[in-house]
Amino acid sequence: MPPPAGFTIFTRVVEICVLIVGMIWVFGYLGGVGFSPIYKGENTNDPSVIFNWHPLFMALAFPICMAEAVLAYRAPIATTADKPQRKTLHIALQSAALLFIILGLVTTIKSHTLKRPTPIPNFYSPHSYMGLFTSALAVIQYMFGFYAFAFPKLSQKDRAASVPIHAFLGKTVLVLGLATMTTGIQEKTTLVQTLMKPPGGMYSPYFVLPAVLELLLMVTGIAVLFHHTGPAKSKDQGNDESFLEEGALGSHEES
Template identity: 35%
Template structure:
């Protein structure tokens, strides 16, 4: 029997598929909610000609990149469990690149906004967590590319590194969620106490509902991703290369 193509499918695979679809729904919902918040309530989008609206790209792009695309990249190996592993590696790395591009543009937007308004950079807890997350994300991508794609480490070294790669992948996702939540609350706090602001968070206006639903969507999405990645029954079946190395090591 070919263990790569005919391994028994987990009995709970339907539940797995349902949860993956929920993740996609929550990811899209998060992107829609943050876009509505920035586009409808905070004036829409522009670039350097309007720093206030340039800032609005920051939360949208960070949610797209560091929450939605990153979550999908983490799930790629389990979703495409029977697809050629090289193709999944390329997809995994490509989603990482897409997330990194969105994050880079999002960071530029917020730095440009701060500089145009003479606001200090990197003073808040949100900024410390956020920048640390993006830096670790970039390092994780480089290490993963070298270890698993090119020049590619030996099978033994890849096997030993894999647990570290998974650990740091989930850690970075947790940090991204923390950065998103602190950023959401920081923006709501500034709006609530800004001079002449009509936004009163304690009154729970429609904008406040959007803000809260955005945060809840991100949290629930991350919880499901953690669950799917840590459940052994959803792990990708061993391919021919892994089976061959196991057999050789047992001889």
């Protein structure tokens, strides 16, 4: 059985808090966002306003869109949605997540490349490798989901066999995304600490906000996954494969 409605509301409040705290951090303390680097003198600039889109897009991608996509069968925003509507919601949210991941990657690469006098190298950090791996997995999962379920190309037997793998990988990509965000937040915090040297000491909002953000991300992951602890509520609400016959999923009635 899915958790009570109150727990789902709590989950959504935490997701929204991630976005709000992230925005306070970015707009209040990291300099906000922009479309071109800030001019700092001849052949010198600061592209951090372009970079700052990166955490915002990633916050929209993983703890908002992908988290809601993972909830779409068990606890959709539109609680009265029937199975086909839940499937449409799931596809729409995963599409939005993928778009935000691409935008998030483009903005960080652009900010590195536009830096003057010397561009910042791309893909040098453990976070960037983790991010590339997670993004690649998200793309593979999305493409396979389309191939197998949205415009089914697989036989019914193969689709039924794919459901538990799709459900497992979907939740895995969400968890990896949240984990990658925490490494990115830690990396940015260390850069702020060493390069920006902000006023106010180590308990200033420059450091407390990212710490709060990381806690919220952990709670988001736990709260979303908790919705998947038991079998789906009913075949009509919990089974994401509307094309399958009654009972075809056996014990794997997952979303």
